[in-house]
Amino acid sequence: MKRIGILTAGGDTPALNATIHGAVQRANQRKVEVIGLMRGFNCLFDSRVPHVHLNPLFSEIPELDPTKGGTLLGASRDYVDAQDTNCLDQTIDRLRRLKIEGVICIGGDGTLNGMQPLCERIPMVLASKTIDNDLGLNFPNEVDSWLRDPLDEPPGYKYRRGHKLAECDLQQMVNYVTPGFATAVFVSAGGVERIRTTAESHRRIAIVEVMGRHTGYIALGAAYGQPDLILVPESPVNVDLLVDRVKEIYDLQQNVVIVCGEGVVDASGRELGAAQRSTDPAGNLQLSGASEQLRALLIKAIGDDYFRTYRRIETAKEAIFTRKIGHTQRGGRPVLFDRFYAAQLGGKAVDMLLEGQNNFVSVLQWSHDRGFYVDSFNGQRLRDRWGHIHARHMHPSFYDPQNMVPSKVGIEYLLPIFTNAVGHDDMENLRQTLFDSGNLFRSYHSVNTDMNRRIQYLDP
Numbered sequence: 517m518k519r520i521g522i523l524t525a526g527g528d529t530p531a532l533n534a535t536i537h538g539a540v541q542r543a544n545q546r547k548v549e550v551i552g553l554m555r556g557f558n559c560l561f562d563s564r565v566p567h568v569h570l571n572p573l574f575s576e577i578p579e580l581d582p583t584k585g586g587t588l589l590g591a592s593r594d595y596v597d598a599q600d601t602n603c604l605d606q607t608i609d610r611l612r613r614l615k616i617e618g619v620i621c622i623g624g625d626g627t628l629n630g631m632q633p634l635c636e637r638i639p640m641v642l643a644s645k646t647i648d649n650d651l652g653l654n655f656p657n658e659v660d661s662w663l664r665d666p667l668d669e670p671p672g673y674k675y676r677r678g679h680k681l682a683e684c685d686l687q688q689m690v691n692y693v694t695p696g697f698a699t700a701v702f703v704s705a706g707g708v709e710r711i712r713t714t715a716e717s718h719r720r721i722a723i724v725e726v727m728g729r730h731t732g733y734i735a736l737g738a739a740y741g742q743p744d745l746i747l748v749p750e751s752p753v754n755v756d757l758l759v760d761r762v763k764e765i766y767d768l769q770q771n772v773v774i775v776c777g778e779g780v781v782d783a784s785g786r787e788l789g790a791a792q793r794s795t796d797p798a799g800n801l802q803l804s805g806a807s808e809q810l811r812a813l814l815i816k817a818i819g820d821d822y823f824r825t826y827r828r829i830e831t832a833k834e835a836i837f838t839r840k841i842g843h844t845q846r847g848g849r850p851v852l853f854d855r856f857y858a859a860q861l862g863g864k865a866v867d868m869l870l871e872g873q874n875n876f877v878s879v880l881q882w883s884h885d886r887g888f889y890v891d892s893f894n895g896q897r898l899r900d901r902w903g904h905i906h907a908r909h910m911h912p913s914f915y916d917p918q919n920m921v922p923s924k925v926g927i928e929y930l931l932p933i934f935t936n937a938v939g940h941d942d943m944e945n946l947r948q949t950l951f952d953s954g955n956l957f958r959s960y961h962s963v964n965t966d967m968n969r970r971i972q973y974l975d976p
């Protein structure tokens with residue numbers, strides 16, 4: 517292959533530029549041209565296919581900064597409709613006219629689904645990313661545990677596990693961790709730590725909501741901020757137990773910090789927050805409001821009288837507040853762990869294309885002996901027998917539902933990722949750049965402005 521395309525699809529993560537950078541560096545070594553396709557699959561619907569040559573003369577363009585969050589290529593949640601053969605034909609024709617012989621998609625489960633119909637016509641590989649850490653498997657044949665039943669109101673199916681999950685051997689996990697997750701946890705744990713002192717001073721109960729959709733990995737990682745209780749979507753909220761624990765902790769220290777994943781569910785398995793179907797072909801739901809629902813539950817269950825016994829707090833409403841870490845956990849400079857491994861996964865994706873792999877995923881594995889290392893995994897083996905890709909749920913053994921904290925296995929899982937996740941340069945960068953006096957009079961210069969000047973178009 518002489519020329520490949522690269523695109524970033526789905527929600528952004530802080531490590532996308534690092535993955536692109538790793539891919540471009542490897543392509544430079546192997547004398548392959550890299551064409552950046554703008555705004556994910558969206559650009560393929562445009563007959564002019566806005567694109568940027570990322571490595572003219574086999575050296576990367578200066579806008580490609582691996583320490584910067586977001587993606588210089590832009591991202592979108594648009595995907596090619598597998599049933600629309602006309603659109604598929606046009607898409608392939610456009611890639612051919614650009615002389616692109618293979619494509620690296622940087623994305624998660626939605627992207628892997630989205631690239632499927634295209635893989636049959638042009639080689640494509642996925643370099644994984646997602647702050648949710650939900651692209652992968654707890655053990656290699658996990659997909660075989662899925663069963664499905666028709667929905668009460670057809671068409672469609674609901675999926676369930678056929679049997680109890682096997683024990684989790686961390687060394688057997690497929691894609692131990694995805695780029696973006698470590699930075700999201702870094703921001704979330706920092707937020708939790710900061711909320712604590714204000715909750716402590718004002719004798720309040722803070723509920724901090726973190727992202728992650730139906731997976732509790734970010735919530736689990738937020739344990740580094742030392743919350744008192746963590747609620748994860750994989751374990752339905754036991755309201756009575758929660759209320760007892762909250763009162764017990766409040767009695768002792770007159771403040772409580774609770775972390776909740778945005779996808780937490782009640783005893784019947786229904787999301788506490790509102791759930792809306794997104795345009796993502798993975799069928800992902802957009803979730804909002806779990807922490808507000810939890811707050812309402814606690815206000816009702818604990819009541820005003822309880823707080824009146826503590827000086828200065830009059831009502832439960834006054835005592836219990838919520839904060840979302842929100843999109844700050846998805847933005848900004850990636851921490852060292854994400855930068856380093858994202859770049860390796862990008863480089864690996866180039867090697868995979870050049871070795872002739874198609875519909876494979878570059879994954880990050882971990883073992884006691886080797887630490888982290890990159891590998892490739894067949895994308896088909898992430899699909900169940902009906903071809904459906906399931907978001908990886910946190911293995912139940914990572915969480916202690918009685919005490920609402922990470923279990924021993926959960927702690928063992930987190931340690932290799934986070935022990936050296938933050939680099940000296942991350943801290944030094946903060947020290948040097950945040951209070952740079954120039955920030956006060958220089959307006960922000962967006963990379964989009966520079967990239968717009970570089971965008972080229974196909975003749976229609």
Ligand code: F6P
Nearest residue numbers: 527647648727728729802803846
């Ligand atoms: O999948 C990444 C993610 O950040 C989820 O954690 C979150 O639910 C969702 O994307 C938010 O999507 P959007 O930015 O489109 O609101």
